[in-house]
Amino acid sequence: MAKTDPGRFFEDYTIGQVIRHAVPRTVSGGERALYHALYPARHAIYSSDEFAQVCGLPASPIDDLAAFHIVFGKSVPDISLNAVANLGYAEARWLRPVYSGDTLRAQSEVIGLKQNSSGKTGVVYVRTTGFNQHDLPVMEFVRWVMVRKRDETAPAPADTVPHTAASVAASDLVIPAGLDFTQYDFTLAGEPHRWGDYEIGEQIDHVDGVTIEEAEHMMATRLWQNTSKTHFDATPRADGKRLIYGGHVISMARALSFNGLANAQMIAAINAGSHANPCFAGDTVRAWSEVLDRADTSAPGVGALRLRLVATKGGAPFDLRGADGKHLPHVLLDLDYWVLMPT
Secondary structure, X not given: OOOOOOOOOHHHOOOOOEEEEEEEEEOOHHHHHHHHHHOOOXXXXXXXXXXXXXXXXXXXXOXXXXXXXXXXXXXXXXHOOOEEEEEEEEEEEXXXXXXXXXXXXXXEEEEEEEEOOOOOEEEEEEEEEEXXXXXXXXXXXXXXXXXXXXXXXXXXXXXXXXXXXXXXXXXXXXXXXXXXXXXXXXXXXXXOOOHHHOOOOOEEEEEEEEEOOHHXXXXXXXXXXXXXXXXXXXXXXXXXXXXXXXHHHHHHHHHXXXXXXXOOOEEEEEEEEEEOOXXXXXXXXXXXXXXXXXXXXXXXXXXXXXXXXXXXXXXXXXXXXXXXXXXXXXXXXXXXXXXXXXX
């Protein structure tokens, strides 16, 4: 009996299947240091214990997206080891901050299956939840991924495409316990712009760009223990390229958005997200944002801002879709998310 695991293929999934993922991971300050080394991340609440404490938190959490990558990485060997691409996200909520010393684990439930018309691949929909050492959920998200079939002649399951909400309602956002921005220091945070300074429909060009390096994206993917073959093994693709992990693009774009959104301190939810086009080493990632909505919260001095974050590899800022309604070829990421800001 073979002791190695080739990973699951499309025909190995069933609706309602619950998969507990290995391996739990204890978070340390090392994750923060490496995250900040890989991305130009500068949001103050994730950089300074003292700043976080003034904002009502016990210490500086690790970046929301670093926690997301860790939980996501737990799911990869079971969900996307044989993936062609991770396609999108919905209904993602951060339920409590993750601090140094927390141990994270994850499990996923299969909520949808749909074979592609080629018969070679299918789309697997899962709801993944990350837990800490107290068995308390720290985040949850739906994602869908295109997975290869082991046997192209294997019968396909009946199509089941789950309904996902167009957005997370502002009333369903979870505000971290104790969060209070009434003593917020805008000078230390880096910009003076408050929640009320942003208008619905406003667009922000984040100006800067970062060229993706092969070594850095592979280091990031290893850091998150993401074992998907498409990010490491260049041989399956006809062009001989390694596909950049989509989360690497998300983190890069989020870090670039600091210029213009320095006070968008914490991510509360992802409403929807799609990796519109593949990203490869050598591409230069730029970003722009659009303000979609604003909402009050019950926390003192805290407002919620709904943003569209778009990462590109060229093209003019604010160009998103062509006349056919499809994303333009230079668009890498289209992410709709909620952030928490001082009012």
